[in-house]
Amino acid sequence: MKKSVINLSSLSQKYVMALAGMFLMIFLIFHLATNLLMLAGDGGKAFSEAVTFLTESPLVKIMEYVLFAGFLIHILLGLVLQWHNYRSRPVKYHTRLRSETSTFSRFMFHTGVIIFVFLVIHLINFFFIRLGWVAQPDHAAHQHDFYSMAVVLFQNPWYTAIYLVSFVFLGFHLKHAFQSSFQSLGLNHTKYTPVIKVIGIIYAIAISVGFAIIPVYFLFFY
Amino acid sequence: MNFTLKIWRQKNANAKGSFQTYPLKDVSPEMSFLEMLDYLNNQLIARGNEPVTFEHDCREGICGSCGLYINGRPHGPQRSTTTCELHMRDFKDGETIVIEPWRSKAFPVIKDLIVDRSSFERIMHAGGFVNVNVGCAPESNSNPIGKLIADKVFDAAACIGCGACVAACKNSSAMLYAAAKIAQYAMIPQGKVEAKERVDKMVKQMDAEGFGFCSNTYACEFDCPKGISTDFIALMNREFFSSKACKQKHA
Numbered sequence A: 001m002k003k004s005v006i007n008l009s010s011l012s013q014k015y016v017m018a019l020a021g022m023f024l025m026i027f028l029i030f031h032l033a034t035n036l037l038m039l040a041g042d043g044g045k046a047f048s049e050a051v052t053f054l055t056e057s058p059l060v061k062i063m064e065y066v067l068f069a070g071f072l073i074h075i076l077l078g079l080v081l082q083w084h085n086y087r088s089r090p091v092k093y094h095t096r097l098r099s100e101t102s103t104f105s106r107f108m109f110h111t112g113v114i115i116f117v118f119l120v121i122h123l124i125n126f127f128f129i130r131l132g133w134v135a136q137p138d139h140a141a142h143q144h145d146f147y148s149m150a151v152v153l154f155q156n157p158w159y160t161a162i163y164l165v166s167f168v169f170l171g172f173h174l175k176h177a178f179q180s181s182f183q184s185l186g187l188n189h190t191k192y193t194p195v196i197k198v199i200g201i202i203y204a205i206a207i208s209v210g211f212a213i214i215p216v217y218f219l220f221f222y
Numbered sequence B: 001m002n003f004t005l006k007i008w009r010q011k012n013a014n015a016k017g018s019f020q021t022y023p024l025k026d027v028s029p030e031m032s033f034l035e036m037l038d039y040l041n042n043q044l045i046a047r048g049n050e051p052v053t054f055e056h057d058c059r060e061g062i063c064g065s066c067g068l069y070i071n072g073r074p075h076g077p078q079r080s081t082t083t084c085e086l087h088m089r090d091f092k093d094g095e096t097i098v099i100e101p102w103r104s105k106a107f108p109v110i111k112d113l114i115v116d117r118s119s120f121e122r123i124m125h126a127g128g129f130v131n132v133n134v135g136c137a138p139e140s141n142s143n144p145i146g147k148l149i150a151d152k153v154f155d156a157a158a159c160i161g162c163g164a165c166v167a168a169c170k171n172s173s174a175m176l177y178a179a180a181k182i183a184q185y186a187m188i189p190q191g192k193v194e195a196k197e198r199v200d201k202m203v204k205q206m207d208a209e210g211f212g213f214c215s216n217t218y219a220c221e222f223d224c225p226k227g228i229s230t231d232f233i234a235l236m237n238r239e240f241f242s243s244k245a246c247k248q249k250h251a
Helices: A010-040 A045-056 A058-087 A108-131 A146-154 A157-184 A193-220 B033-046 B118-127 B147-157 B164-168 B175-186 B195-208 B219-223 B231-245
Strands: B003-009 B018-024 B096-100 B109-111
Touching: A010 A045, A010 A058, A010 A157, A010 A193, A010 B195, A010 B231, A045 A146, A058 A108, A108 A146, A108 A157, A146 A157, A146 A193, A157 A193, A157 B231, B018 B033, B118 B175, B118 B195, B147 B175, B164 B175, B164 B219, B175 B195, B175 B219, B175 B231, B195 B231
Parallel strands: B003 B096
Antiparallel strands: B003 B018
């Protein structure tokens, strides 16, 4: 019998998944910190300066490739794992009661798919414009003018709704992801694991609420 | 008490199975779940029908053979209970009880409610032992083991290999079983000598059997009749990592 599509042991695949996930969780902190500059109330000056710095920094350019690799590995391996897990029970149960386990842990694949869909929309709206793959909108001064692009997008209630729903699901994903990545790497301790779980909840809420504040501000208070 | 039983019937490994419904009257609330099945089977035999095949041995919760998937739960609705320890008083009078075999690619159905769990045995054969030089018993105090470690090892060794972890897991993963079997050796001096080799071989065998992977839902710990902790899975992950990272080549 074949192990999986990838010739790595089950545990090695879990390590890679957890490490890629941890990297993406660190990335989210930096992304949120940059985005929050939009709320500085200076017409996007601080935010635009940060964007210029990031787009011109050679280190960030290198990290961009690492980031893409991180996303790619996490998404593709997630698909492989899900496919393998699905196949390991060919005959399903007639009646299945929910164990009293964390709801979010059972839907990592589903929330992951939603986040992926958002990611595609997000790339089309911002990153592809920078690459010149998608024409920049008329209201933007130049192809790095993410502030104007974001303000116009967020004033569209439909876009804001999609954005907010996506971040609710991202929060669900992260709530399980945070402590799960430690468990997969074997970083478990009777003293520290409860602390990790609490930090995970705080992290998930902080990230999703942090990102959500920005469109809400531009939709209602701008 | 009266029940309607919906039981998975399958002639043999290759036959296509289906659910059969059996009304069962005058069941004593004091009956264990297996005694209730015996009671049903006596009636089926008296009527000249094929009795329901199910696995059982000790009927006191230590052999691990009586695993049944009852009403959507491995070993039924009670926590920390094997099917044989479950009693009919835990069900409502007139209830429909759905009884299924464990479902996993690595646990093929042999007949009715019996599954082939020899995949578990093969994981043990791969490394679940300690090679010792046979001789007289060593002096008992020559290997000092702290109480905390001794207790943890006993917790891991409480695994009866019933397969409820695989049955409970949405991925039908055997990580809790493998972890308990790896942990019961990895923490004590006798087992530490071969710990790295052992975890490598046992994980390899577990993968080869076609079990799913771990999603850290911890459903296995919840449904384990012996309450084996998923902390042991983290321990296995650590052991496996150090076995890979510190692997030495033979001279």
